[in-house]
Amino acid sequence: MRDLRTYVEAEVELGPGLTVVAGPNGAGKTNLLEAAYLACTGRSFRGASDRELVRRGADAGHVSAEVESGAAGALSVSAFSVGIQPPDRRRLRVDGNPVDGLLDHPARPRMSVFLPDRLALVKGGPGLRRAHLDQLLVALRPSAGPLRRGFHEALRQRNALLTSLRTRGVDLDRARGELAPWDRALASAAAALTEARAAAVAAVDPAVAERARQLGLDGELEVAYRPRSSTDADELLQALSERVAGDLERGFTHHGPHRDDLAVRREGRPLSRFGSQGEQRLALLALLLGEADALHAASGQRPVLLLDDVMSELDVERRSRLVEVLAGAGQALITVTEASHVPGADADDVGLVEVEPGAAATVRVATVSTEADR
Numbered sequence: 001m002r003d004l005r006t007y008v009e010a011e012v013e014l015g016p017g018l019t020v021v022a023g024p025n026g027a028g029k030t031n032l033l034e035a036a037y038l039a040c041t042g043r044s045f046r047g048a049s050d051r052e053l054v055r056r057g058a059d060a061g062h063v064s065a066e067v068e069s070g071a072a073g074a075l076s077v078s079a080f081s082v083g084i085q086p087p088d089r090r091r092l093r094v095d096g097n098p099v100d101g102l103l104d105h106p107a108r109p110r111m112s113v114f115l116p117d118r119l120a121l122v123k124g125g126p127g128l129r130r131a132h133l134d135q136l137l138v139a140l141r142p143s144a145g146p147l148r149r150g151f152h153e154a155l156r157q158r159n160a161l162l163t164s165l166r167t168r169g170v171d172l173d174r175a176r177g178e179l180a181p182w183d184r185a186l187a188s189a190a191a192a193l194t195e196a197r198a199a200a201v202a203a204v205d206p207a208v209a210e211r212a213r214q215l216g217l218d219g220e221l222e223v224a225y226r227p228r229s230s231t232d233a234d235e236l237l238q239a240l241s242e243r244v245a246g247d248l249e250r251g252f253t254h255h256g257p258h259r260d261d262l263a264v265r266r267e268g269r270p271l272s273r274f275g276s277q278g279e280q281r282l283a284l285l286a287l288l289l290g291e292a293d294a295l296h297a298a299s300g301q302r303p304v305l306l307l308d309d310v311m312s313e314l315d316v317e318r319r320s321r322l323v324e325v326l327a328g329a330g331q332a333l334i335t336v337t338e339a340s341h342v343p344g345a346d347a348d349d350v351g352l353v354e355v356e357p358g359a360a361a362t363v364r365v366a367t368v369s370t371e372a373d374r
């Protein structure tokens with residue numbers, strides 16, 4: 001990377017397993033994970049603008065990643081690169097060729113991110129979980145992408161018509177007539193989406209429960225799909241038509257899968273209300289790891305795990321368990337203030353990147369020490 005966040009210039013070589021990224025507060029550990037994510041997706045996992053990403057005082061920033069993908073014996077290497085020149089200049093390339101986006105590129109590694117902010121997935125409102133569920137769904141089954149877009153398009157059109165009917169002051173009977181074709185389109189798109197969501201949750205639930213056990217979360221963890229409307233197209237159609245008066249009054253569709261939730265429960269109780277900080281952390285980790293397992297089962301590829309500040313709030317026993325779990329979970333980067341927070345960090349197959357704060361706030365270079373250097 002060059003001129004990104006705190007980095008003037010840095011090059012990091014990562015092993016196939018766990019890499020510990022260690023350094024004091026503000027040294028640039030999260031920035032490093034963010035750069036790895038940026039290189040492979042074209043996006044910041046913190047939702048940062050291009051101006052925030054480019055190092056203060058620099059005009060442009062750049063990051064590139066060399067990525068191995070494919071099965072053992074048939075590995076291919078792709079080079080992803082992102083050049084940013086605020087306010088609006090961006091250059092994305094794969095193997096030197098300009099591309100419009102990286103997200104759909106077949107050689108792009110999947111990335112699964114644990115950030116303390118993401119605890120909102122366990123603690124926060126249903127909207128976040130719904131968006132997460134739909135992302136998972138598309139990752140597990142790429143053909144579900146059009147299905148999800150189809151639903152949102154049908155919803156958008158029905159809502160637009162509701163607004164128009166309301167402003168025109170159309171009476172209820174006539175409104176029903178005008179809405180009918182849109183209701184049918186919405187109900188069938190909704191049924192397809194809810195079926196796919198249910199299948200995705202069913203595919204990850206056992207893996208999430210297993211990961212939670214391995215991580216030492218007491219009690220059985222369960223993720224369950226909570227549709228808020230009927231998953232049957234005819235029943236939903238009926239429900240929509242019963243609610244036309246209310247929808248007209250508000251100018252939008254208030255019933256359907258855009259209200260669904262994903263429940264994260266332990267022993268039947270929502271973890272959002274009955275879990276400690278540490279338990280919620282473990283549950284989020286179990287969720288991400290279980291999803292990674294399901295993705296691996298579906299596609300043969302494991303996502304790269306980016307785990308930021310995960311060790312704080314975990315006791316020594318759970319930290320050890322996490323490291324054991326990560327040993328078999330593919331490539332992972334984990335940030336800590338002290339390498340000693342990762343039990344087993346000195347093992348031969350664990351990489352260490354020490355991020356050292358420079359004398360000036362902007363000069364920082366990360367070096368990777370490998371087995372050979374030690």
Ligand SMILES: Nc1ncnc2c1ncn2[C@@H]1O[C@H](COP(=O)(O)OP(=O)(O)O)[C@@H](O)[C@H]1O
Pocket residue numbers: 004005006023024025026027028029030031032051052053054055056362
């Ligand atoms: N565009 C930027 N240019 C220079 N410094 C930046 C930029 N964006 C963030 N920083 C600095 O990065 C530091 C935080 O880095 P971060 O990776 O979050 O630290 P940590 O090692 O604690 O994870 C802060 O000191 C912040 O001022």
Ligand SMILES: [Mg+2]
Pocket residue numbers: 029030031308309335
């Ligand atoms: Mg940080």
